[in-house]
Amino acid sequence: MDISSFVLFWAAIFTSNILLTNFLGMCSYLSVSKEIESSFGLGISVIFVLTITTGLNWLVYRYILVPGNIVYLQFIVFIIVIAAFVQLLELIIERYAPALYYTLGIFLPLITVNCAIFGVSLFMVIRNYSFLQSIAFGAGSGIGWLLAILMLAALRRKLKEKLVPVGLQGVGISLIITGIMALAFVGFSGIVQIQ
Amino acid sequence: MFSVILKDVALLSAIGVTLAVIMVIAGRLLSNYGQCKININGKRDVIVTGGSSLLSSLNDKQIYLPSACGGRGSCGACKCKVDSGGGPLLPTEKPFLSKAELAQGNIRLACQVKVKSDITIDIPASIFNIRRFSATVSEIIDYTYDTKGITFKLAEGEMIDFKAGQYVQLETEPYNKVKQRVARAYSISSSPQINDSLQLIIRYVPEGVCTTWVHQHLKIGDKVFLTGPYGDFFLRDTEADIIYVAGGSGKAPIKSILEDLAVKGTSRKMTYFFGARTLKDLYLTEHMKSFEQVFENFSYVPVLSAAEPTDNWTGKTGFVMPYFKETIRDPKNTEAYLCGSPGMINAVTKALMDNGIPQEKIYYDSFG
Amino acid sequence: MKETPRDARTRVRMMPGAITLNGFIGKDKRSLPEIIAADEVKLQSLNRTATEIAERMKYFVDASFSTFDGKITIEGIYVVETEVTRGYLQCPYSHGGKIRKSTTCLTNTKTGVTVTWTAMNIHLIEDHGFFEGKGSTYRLEPEQLVKALF
Numbered sequence: 001m002d003i004s005s006f007v008l009f010w011a012a013i014f015t016s017n018i019l020l021t022n023f024l025g026m027c028s029y030l031s032v033s034k035e036i037e038s039s040f041g042l043g044i045s046v047i048f049v050l051t052i053t054t055g056l057n058w059l060v061y062r063y064i065l066v067p068g069n070i071v072y073l074q075f076i077v078f079i080i081v082i083a084a085f086v087q088l089l090e091l092i093i094e095r096y097a098p099a100l101y102y103t104l105g106i107f108l109p110l111i112t113v114n115c116a117i118f119g120v121s122l123f124m125v126i127r128n129y130s131f132l133q134s135i136a137f138g139a140g141s142g143i144g145w146l147l148a149i150l151m152l153a154a155l156r157r158k159l160k161e162k163l164v165p166v167g168l169q170g171v172g173i174s175l176i177i178t179g180i181m182a183l184a185f186v187g188f189s190g191i192v193q194i195q
Numbered sequence: 196m197f198s199v200i201l202k203d204v205a206l207l208s209a210i211g212v213t214l215a216v217i218m219v220i221a222g223r224l225l226s227n228y229g230q231c232k233i234n235i236n237g238k239r240d241v242i243v244t245g246g247s248s249l250l251s252s253l254n255d256k257q258i259y260l261p262s263a264c265g266g267r268g269s270c271g272a273c274k275c276k277v278d279s280g281g282g283p284l285l286p287t288e289k290p291f292l293s294k295a296e297l298a299q300g301n302i303r304l305a306c307q308v309k310v311k312s313d314i315t316i317d318i319p320a321s322i323f324n325i326r327r328f329s330a331t332v333s334e335i336i337d338y339t340y341d342t343k344g345i346t347f348k349l350a351e352g353e354m355i356d357f358k359a360g361q362y363v364q365l366e367t368e369p370y371n372k373v374k375q376r377v378a379r380a381y382s383i384s385s386s387p388q389i390n391d392s393l394q395l396i397i398r399y400v401p402e403g404v405c406t407t408w409v410h411q412h413l414k415i416g417d418k419v420f421l422t423g424p425y426g427d428f429f430l431r432d433t434e435a436d437i438i439y440v441a442g443g444s445g446k447a448p449i450k451s452i453l454e455d456l457a458v459k460g461t462s463r464k465m466t467y468f469f470g471a472r473t474l475k476d477l478y479l480t481e482h483m484k485s486f487e488q489v490f491e492n493f494s495y496v497p498v499l500s501a502a503e504p505t506d507n508w509t510g511k512t513g514f515v516m517p518y519f520k521e522t523i524r525d526p527k528n529t530e531a532y533l534c535g536s537p538g539m540i541n542a543v544t545k546a547l548m549d550n551g552i553p554q555e556k557i558y559y560d561s562f563g
Numbered sequence: 564m565k566e567t568p569r570d571a572r573t574r575v576r577m578m579p580g581a582i583t584l585n586g587f588i589g590k591d592k593r594s595l596p597e598i599i600a601a602d603e604v605k606l607q608s609l610n611r612t613a614t615e616i617a618e619r620m621k622y623f624v625d626a627s628f629s630t631f632d633g634k635i636t637i638e639g640i641y642v643v644e645t646e647v648t649r650g651y652l653q654c655p656y657s658h659g660g661k662i663r664k665s666t667t668c669l670t671n672t673k674t675g676v677t678v679t680w681t682a683m684n685i686h687l688i689e690d691h692g693f694f695e696g697k698g699s700t701y702r703l704e705p706e707q708l709v710k711a712l713f
Binding site for chain 3: 372373374375380382398400402406407442470472514515516536537539542543
Binding site for chain 2: 034064069073077092106
């Protein structure tokens with residue numbers, strides 16, 4: 001891939017938004033988006049974890065999996081690397097920065113099981129990104145995810161005062177909104193294509 | 196080929212082990228909060244190792260708060276009151292709390308609260324109380340030819356908190372042809388003031404899996420498991436007159452209610468009708484009669500429907516229903532507590548309503 | 564007739580000690596579908612259906628619940644008595660729902676036939692056409708049942 005890291009970064013935010021084009025990370029997206037404040041905190045944590053784990057997994061892939069000839073085990077290895085890293089990060093923040101823990105740290109366990117994190121690591125392998133590209137793609141995806149959840153949270157706040165048919169309240173209407181947002185994001189796809 | 200597999204497994208294990216070692220060391224260094232005490236409802240203290248969530252700490256102690264998502268903070272089912280030691284409310288919890296709950300200030304999600312120090316919590320009594328108790332048979336009394344009273348002593352340190360009238364489930368051990376455990380429900384007949392043991396009155400049922408075991412196999416000193424307490428058959432705290440009606444082993448919950456009242460004291464007018472067939476079906480008559488001395492206004496009325504001539508029965512005969520009329524002072528201010536078979540409940544309910552007792556004041560514990 | 568895997572699982576639950584002390588099969592060596600089919604043939608020759616019989620049994624049980632205790636005479640010729648014990652059983656066919664533990668004893672004074680059945684019998688007949696295996700404690704012979712009920 002000879003696409004520049006800078007372009008990749010922006011593409012990951014808009015044209016290939018991890019949530020709105022791949023629908024990854026839906027679980028926490030739907031459950032946390034009830035509050036803007038919480039959504040923001042979670043989004044920031046996702047950016048942080050995504051950037052670092054994508055980098056970590058790139059190193060693991062390049063220097064352990066490929067030389068060791070066990071690329072087929074990448075799913076398992078990536079998952080344990082992500083889980084261990086998130087756990088470790090949580091422990092450190094909790095011990096040394098309680099204030100940060102209460103705003104960001106508590107979201108970390110939710111992220112361990114966020115498939116967006118794992119998805120980005122897999123895309124990085126499939127699309128054969130370099131280290132720098134991976135970091136850029138990771139950070140961009142994280143920002144894209146934050147953008148998506150913030151938009152939904154803002155819309156849901158408005159929705160609280162609106163009359164929504166009983167059967168659609170909560171997750172139902174959120175999924176419809178997400179679908180419409182995804183359609184809107186398709187509009188960006190003319191700018192740049194990454195695949 | 197084989198060496199390739201071995202190498203791959205070794206490499207994967209190496210990655211896993213390395214990460215695990217890092218985690219263990221980090222856990223030791225960073226997440227060591229020592230032993231913490233969780234005080235539940237001001238009634239019971241459990242000691243847990245700090246560092247994990249309140250939800251999983253309670254699970255370890257067999258106290259199961261409802262949880263659908265398994266502690267990921269996405270279902271909001273594990274709400275409970277944390278009175279102290281829970282730290283500030285987290286943004287992960289806020290979306291699940293209503294305005295009223297936020298205003299209350301101490302409603303938290305148990306899966307998000309970490310146990311890092313001693314903590315005081317409040318959970319619904321029904322969840323807190325229902326547990327599986329291990330117990331030992333300490334006494335077996337033959338009340339009649341087919342009814343036994345069995346006392347179970349709970350394991351050291353265990354306490355059961357129940358309302359007089361509730362029931363527990365007794366688990367059988369496998370015996371003879373019965374290869375697996377079965378659980379059957381029996382009302383507690385002992386008073387709730389005794390909380391380190393409980394008594395069940397169990398009548399032999401032909402073909403009954405559990406009663407056969409109880410009557411033919413259970414011995415003093417045997418270990419059993421009980422789960423409970425369950426049920427919403429218990430005395431309402433009012434000043435109304437009371438009519439109790441029981442048949443067969445339906446005596447158990449009423450015995451518990453009366454023994455409870457004997458400790459608490461009451462001036463309510465109470466009449467207890469016990470319907471049986473013959474004299475040999477009557478039991479605990481002396482004990483029930485003795486309550487007439489304990490309470491200001493209580494009478495025990497055993498009624499035999501098929502007394503044998505040899506019984507020399509001088510008491511009341513037939514069914515219990517015709518005798519209600521003479522005991523009811525003010526039907527609108529009378530409650531009835533019934534325990535027995537559906538036939539008995541139907542017949543008695545009808546008779547009570549004919550006498551003017553409102554249906555909503557008739558409480559019953561039906562067998563079927 | 565061959566047993567389906569489901570029948571085989573049900574048969575296990577019908578063995579002594581699984582749901583009830585003595586089970587539902589008795590000494591019967593036939594497969595479940597065979598037992599059911601044989602009784603169905605019998606019913607046809609008697610010109611009755613399983614549903615009809617179950618309805619009639621339920622009618623007598625409900626009627627017997629109107630007395631406090633002991634026997635009750637229904638329609639002038641049926642003497643019925645139901646005894647209930649606390650708790651519920653599960654159906655061996657393992658669909659949800661709880662079945663009461665009761666035994667009903669009915670004597671038809673006109674034909675002089677007496678039958679005894681449980682709440683489980685009614686359910687098994689109504690929903691599964693199963694009258695239990697030969698030699699089982701609560702096996703009901705369709706012929707006797709029809710003589711007693713109608």
